[in-house]
Amino acid sequence: MHVSGKHVILSLVLFVFGYLVAVSYEQAQNLLEDEEVSVEEWDRAFYYRQQLIDFEERNHALEQQINDLRVELLQTETSLSEEQQNLMSAVDLKRELQAYVGELAIEGPGVFITLNDQDYVPDRANVNDYIVHDRHVQLVINELLSAGAEAIEINGQRLLHNSHVFCVGPVITVDGTTYPAPFTIEAIGNPDTLLQSLELDQGVIDQLVNERIEVEYGEKHVEMTPQ
Amino acid sequence: MWLMIIFLGLGIGLGLLSDFSIPALYSNYLSLAILAAFDTLLGGIRAHFEHVFNQFIFVTGFFFNITLAIFLTFIGAQLGVDLYLAAVFAFGWRLFQNIAIIRRRILDRWQQQKTLKKKSQSTLSIEKSKLIDK
Numbered sequence: 001m002h003v004s005g006k007h008v009i010l011s012l013v014l015f016v017f018g019y020l021v022a023v024s025y026e027q028a029q030n031l032l033e034d035e036e037v038s039v040e041e042w043d044r045a046f047y048y049r050q051q052l053i054d055f056e057e058r059n060h061a062l063e064q065q066i067n068d069l070r071v072e073l074l075q076t077e078t079s080l081s082e083e084q085q086n087l088m089s090a091v092d093l094k095r096e097l098q099a100y101v102g103e104l105a106i107e108g109p110g111v112f113i114t115l116n117d118q119d120y121v122p123d124r125a126n127v128n129d130y131i132v133h134d135r136h137v138q139l140v141i142n143e144l145l146s147a148g149a150e151a152i153e154i155n156g157q158r159l160l161h162n163s164h165v166f167c168v169g170p171v172i173t174v175d176g177t178t179y180p181a182p183f184t185i186e187a188i189g190n191p192d193t194l195l196q197s198l199e200l201d202q203g204v205i206d207q208l209v210n211e212r213i214e215v216e217y218g219e220k221h222v223e224m225t226p227q
Numbered sequence: 228m229w230l231m232i233i234f235l236g237l238g239i240g241l242g243l244l245s246d247f248s249i250p251a252l253y254s255n256y257l258s259l260a261i262l263a264a265f266d267t268l269l270g271g272i273r274a275h276f277e278h279v280f281n282q283f284i285f286v287t288g289f290f291f292n293i294t295l296a297i298f299l300t301f302i303g304a305q306l307g308v309d310l311y312l313a314a315v316f317a318f319g320w321r322l323f324q325n326i327a328i329i330r331r332r333i334l335d336r337w338q339q340q341k342t343l344k345k346k347s348q349s350t351l352s353i354e355k356s357k358l359i360d361k
Contacts, residue, residue, distance in 0.1 A: 009282050011234035013271075013289050017264045018235045022242020024257050027249055 099151070102158040106151060106224050108188040111195055113140055113217035115208065116182035117170075130212050132181050134167035140185050141165070143204040147197035149187035153224055155179045182214075191219045255304075256297050259311055262318045263292040269325040276332035292318075 098104045115137065118130040141159060144152055152159040157174045159165075164175065171178045187194060198204050198217060208215045249257055267289040274280040296314045303310025 006282050007230050009286050010271075011231045013264075013268070013286065014231050015234040015238040016289075017261075017268060018238025019242040020238075020257070020261050020264055022239040023245070023247060023249070024261050026243060027254060027257065030248060031251070031254075 102151075102160055102224075103226055105226050106188065108150070108222060109191050110149070110186060110188040110220060110222040111144075111191050111198070111217060112184060112186045112220040112222070113198065113215065114182050114184045115140070116214040116216070118212050118214060131170060132172070132183060132213055134165050134172055136208055136211065136213060137165050137172060137183055137185065139204055139207065140198075143197055144185070144187045144189070144194060147189065147194050149189040149194060151188045151222075151224060152185065153222075154183055154185050156225070158224060186220065186222045186224070188222050188224070195219065255311055256300050259296040259300050259314055259318075260293045262315060262322075263296040264289065266318045266322050266325070267292050269322060269329065273325045273328050273332070276329060276336075 095104065099106050115132045117132055121127055121130045137154065141152055141154075154165070154172075154174050157177055157179070159174070164173075166173055168178065171180050172183060173179075195217070200206075205215055205217065267285070270288065271280065271285045274285070296311070296318070299314045300311040303312075
């Protein structure tokens with residue numbers, strides 16, 4: 001068999017043709033496979049996407065739960081702080097009340113007033129008219145209280161709401177404790193107000209001086225010890 | 228003849244073995260190139276039957292048709308017009324025409340052979356009868 005140019009050319013053409021057909025065939029097969037795989041993958045993608053959606057929904061729910069809990073926590077904290085504030089105010093109130101009833105040491109600006117028996121007593125006169133009586137002390141105390149004194153003590157004895165002051169001969173009894181003259185009454189409050197009310201015309205000081213009692217008074221930083 | 232078959236097999240084998248994937252975007256070009264090649268091949272066969280086969284025309288036609296088809300597709304893709312459909316249509320039409328002509332030629336040849344056989348048989352029988360007569 002002889003090989004002519006015609007045959008060679010035909011062979012070449014057939015070679016190219018065969019190559020093209022084969023490549024196209026392979027391509028088509030690949031496309032088919034791709035499509036099959038893509039269907040499967042679509043299913044899988046759908047499944048995973050569904051899972052993702054589920055997860056996101058759950059996350060959302062959990063986040064909402066977290067938010068709810070946070071709000072609850074905030075409320076609890078607020079109520080706690082309110083309680084604490086109440087407690088603090090209660091403690092403050094208790095302190096104040098304790099200060100009023102003399103259970104705590106207190107100090108502050110105030111006044112003092114010292115009442116003393118007259119040294120000079122004329123021979124014919126009644127000694128009674130020259131010494132300090134309980135009513136003098138009560139007068140001073142009443143005046144001080146009405147002038148707004150917050151705390152009063154006599155010779156270091158706190159005067160409370162149920163205190164009583166009375167005269168036993170030359171001494172004065174304050175809540176059962178006797179004190180001799182002189183009597184120093186100290187009060188905590190606005191010093192100006194207290195002094196002015198004491199110094200009023202025909203006021204306490206004038207009356208005391210008229211009744212021949214030695215009076216000494218002035219401003220003072222008062223410190224009181226608990227009883 | 229054997230050379231042609233060997234080369235065809237070689238081309239197919241190479242195409243199958245080579246891991247040469249064309250992007251889906253260019254699959255149009257490949258299909259049209261195949262169509263053009265197929266058309267040219269059939270045209271060659273037809274020319275052969277009509278005894279007007281010219282190898283020069285055949286080879287140039289083969290490559291020119293493929294190139295033209297690809298070029299048309301390219302232009303169509305650039306313009307956004309499906310010009311490759313025109314090529315597909317033309318090639319398809321020519322394909323059917325060629326196949327029809329080839330079929331007719333083959334049938335003609337077959338019938339010719341048949342009549343020839345009959346003639347020869349009849350002549351033989353006549354001779355035989357003559358012989359018997361003698």
